[in-house]
Amino acid sequence: MVDLHWLTIAQAVERLRKREISSRELTQAFLDRIASVDPAVRAFITVTADQALAQADAADRRLAAGETGALLGVPVAIKDVMSTKGVPTSCGSKMLERFVPPYNATVVQRLLDAGAVMLGKTNMDEFAMGSSTENSAFFPTHNPWALDRVPGGSSGGSAAAVAAGEAVYALGSDTGGSIRQPAALCGVVGIKPTYGRVSRFGLVAFASSLDQIGPFTRTVGDAAVVLNAICGHDALDATAAPVEVPDFTADLEKGVSGLRIGVPKEYMPDVLDAGVRARVEDALSALEAQGATIKRDLALPSTEAALAVYYIIAPSEASANLARYDGVKYGFSYQQGATMWENMEKTRGYGFGPEVKRRIMIGTYALSSGYYDAYYLKAQKVRTVIRREFDAAFEKCDVIVAPVTPTPAFKIGEKTGDPYQMYLNDVFTLPVNIAGLPGISVPAGFVDELPVGLQVIGKAFDESTVLRVARAYESTANWHSRRPSL
Amino acid sequence: MKLEREAVLHIARLARVYLTDEEVETYAAQLGDIIGHFDVLNRIDTEGVEPTAHTLPLRNVMGDDIARPSLPREEVLAMAPNTEDGYLRVRAVLE
Numbered sequence: 369m370v371d372l373h374w375l376t377i378a379q380a381v382e383r384l385r386k387r388e389i390s391s392r393e394l395t396q397a398f399l400d401r402i403a404s405v406d407p408a409v410r411a412f413i414t415v416t417a418d419q420a421l422a423q424a425d426a427a428d429r430r431l432a433a434g435e436t437g438a439l440l441g442v443p444v445a446i447k448d449v450m451s452t453k454g455v456p457t458s459c460g461s462k463m464l465e466r467f468v469p470p471y472n473a474t475v476v477q478r479l480l481d482a483g484a485v486m487l488g489k490t491n492m493d494e495f496a497m498g499s500s501t502e503n504s505a506f507f508p509t510h511n512p513w514a515l516d517r518v519p520g521g522s523s524g525g526s527a528a529a530v531a532a533g534e535a536v537y538a539l540g541s542d543t544g545g546s547i548r549q550p551a552a553l554c555g556v557v558g559i560k561p562t563y564g565r566v567s568r569f570g571l572v573a574f575a576s577s578l579d580q581i582g583p584f585t586r587t588v589g590d591a592a593v594v595l596n597a598i599c600g601h602d603a604l605d606a607t608a609a610p611v612e613v614p615d616f617t618a619d620l621e622k623g624v625s626g627l628r629i630g631v632p633k634e635y636m637p638d639v640l641d642a643g644v645r646a647r648v649e650d651a652l653s654a655l656e657a658q659g660a661t662i663k664r665d666l667a668l669p670s671t672e673a674a675l676a677v678y679y680i681i682a683p684s685e686a687s688a689n690l691a692r693y694d695g696v697k698y699g700f701s702y703q704q705g706a707t708m709w710e711n712m713e714k715t716r717g718y719g720f721g722p723e724v725k726r727r728i729m730i731g732t733y734a735l736s737s738g739y740y741d742a743y744y745l746k747a748q749k750v751r752t753v754i755r756r757e758f759d760a761a762f763e764k765c766d767v768i769v770a771p772v773t774p775t776p777a778f779k780i781g782e783k784t785g786d787p788y789q790m791y792l793n794d795v796f797t798l799p800v801n802i803a804g805l806p807g808i809s810v811p812a813g814f815v816d817e818l819p820v821g822l823q824v825i826g827k828a829f830d831e832s833t834v835l836r837v838a839r840a841y842e843s844t845a846n847w848h849s850r851r852p853s854l
Numbered sequence: 855m856k857l858e859r860e861a862v863l864h865i866a867r868l869a870r871v872y873l874t875d876e877e878v879e880t881y882a883a884q885l886g887d888i889i890g891h892f893d894v895l896n897r898i899d900t901e902g903v904e905p906t907a908h909t910l911p912l913r914n915v916m917g918d919d920i921a922r923p924s925l926p927r928e929e930v931l932a933m934a935p936n937t938e939d940g941y942l943r944v945r946a947v948l949e
Contacts, residue, residue: 470929564910577908605938606915607908676892687869694870696944698933708945709870717872722880725871729862732869741894748905752899755906787884788891804909828909 370395372850373533377442377590380536386440391431391441394496395424395485398443402487402534405854406794410509411519411529413448414456415488423485430483438593440483445535446763447526448489449496450581451570455830459523459572460492460504463700463719472668473570474605475539475581475598482597487535490525494721495690496546496574498522499793502784503723510780511554512852513818517777520550520793523584527554530584532745537594539583543575544678545580545772545797547659548809552772552821555811555847557838558584559591560821562611562829563804567602570603576607578678578801586848588810588839592616595831611829619832623691624840625659627833630765633664634671635796643815651812651822654844655837663765668757673750674799676811680734681802686724687731725781725788730770758803767837768825770796772809776818796823806831810838811847856886 372394375383383389399417406412420443426439446452450458451469453476458464472480477558480486493503501509501524509519509524512532519528523540527550530538540547542560551558559582566581573579583594595616602608631652636645656662695701695715702714734743761768773793783790800807805828809821822841826834842848862882866873873881927940936943 467933470925470933513949607910607912609910636881670898673894673898676894679888680892684937691870695935696942701935703935705945708947710872711945713870713872716870717874720871722877723893725873726881726884728869728871729865729881730888733865733885733889736865743889745905746855746895746900748907749900749903750895751906753898753900755909788888791888 369714372535373401376586377439377536377593379441380419381438381440385436387729391424391427391485392421394441395420395443395487398487398535403458405532406534406756408510408515408854409512409528409532409533410507411490411525411532412445412488413458413460413506413525416455416486419455420485420487426484427483436802437483439479440596441485442536443485443487444479444530444540445487445490445526446476447492447523447538447540449492449541449572450476450539451572452486452489453491457489459496459570460494460506461719461721461724462505465505465700467699468612469570470808471570474567474602476570476626478598484722490523490538492525492530493522494724495572495686496522496541496543497686497723497727499545499549499790500783501525502780503719503721508780511777512854513555514777516763516779517818518780520553520777522546524550525550526584527551527556527558530554530556531588533851537590539581540584541571541579541581542801543578543682544801545794547584548772548797548807548821549582549793551809553777553819555819555850556586557588557591557808557810557848559593559595559808559831559834560800560806561599561831562806564607564611565599565806565829565831567605567608569602569604573689575682576689577685578682588835589617589843590622591808592620592835597604609708614832616831616835619836620839622836623658624655624837627837628661628663629655629837630663630761630768632664632666632668632671632761632768632770633772634668640771641815644771644773644775644820647812647815647820648769648822651841651845652769655841658840664712666761666764666768668761668799669748670754670757671799673797674754674802675791677747677750677754677802678794679730680743681751683727683731684744685731687728687735690724690728695719701704723787754799755803758805762827766833770823770825772796772821772823776815776820800825804828806834808834808838810842811845813845855890857882
């Protein structure tokens, strides 16, 4: 028998439905698992044990009344960037260390309505800025496959929690790769939906034209189930597109026969880690053997500029979004200054960590008088060029397949001294945010005993094909059955 | 390329972020390095290209002007460091 903490959503729901286990038993198994492994992994900032057990009891009552649901009674972990009513929401920052939201994010409310059991809030890079979770103001999270390595970021706590058996699934947010990159480095599934698929109401804003919420799961099928629950228009977020939401589980098993898979050469550069390249090529062979056509005559030539576009647009939006932290309304407040301005500047100087200040400074610079046209406006124009190149590529293929990261997980502390080296981690993921497309990371095996991911990128609002390709690969590879020894 | 100390202080002032002397030195080097990498943008021809602010074809949404309940005042103010008579209290802006 499988330990309860390794169950998938589908398996857990089946056993709950058959009354083989109760949600309370399942929830207690996860709380026990957290108590046993989280001192080493440190995926959670806050564990909400009492509330979780109360939610589990409520789910058990619904199950006893004959109700069924794709997430009813199943324990979830939430990245600490999403508002949870009555539960601290720190964003990994000293600025919000004692902030307790008076309302739930739309995604949280949808999960709770579906009968989810929230185990707690997961660690992250401060305000979701980072690729390693080392920028958390509180502590770094450790990769469950190698505790001296990073789990990726910024949603490193959510990825590590699922990889370590500390939650059946988790929610994260992805602005430049913050779901897909940690999913790859922790060996779990992580999908960033199309921009506009999921309401951002209650998601603490980083870069509003790029941010999107999505799930971490053990299987592609589970990811489809969570998307079914969280996607759709929301009157509280004008950018949550009024687009019909299909049943994302419907096409999962349709296979890839007849599908065209594009492999742009810019995503397989000479400098790519040889192990990562081999895993991607193996995956392409497996998909080809199932009847897909691999097309390598695609070009996304402006990919080389994507990093610069991202590191102008995201910090610019962040510098505006983070202006709200002024020590007046909520959050950390420095009050010993001689003037209002000194209080505000020291609130921000002491409340924000080094990477957040760095990005606020970059954004402020790019938007400032004399530099706006050369940097911000130019970056927005190149953003158009990058989008058009994706549009042209998708004339020739149904999905694009690429690596998620240039290398497997690096050592904790290895890149903290050089911000630009850290930013390079996201070269294969951030163009997808720039173009607003859906992208998934599905486990693609191991390089030196460390997990790596395969990225599948789709057309806007075509998550169904992305999931279908990811599932086809998953079904041949079965990497998701391997588990870290903790 | 390293930014001038004065340039860093100017940006910090615009962003209303207090920096220690040590931070000014660190950011002068790091921001200069990062901004130097932005030159790659000049290799992309954007003549006649419209900027993208957003990837969705957004339109204005008109809503009916209906009063709805908002969060209770005391719950919201409970998060504030300084309040008085149901208002946020701040230091004098003009001295």
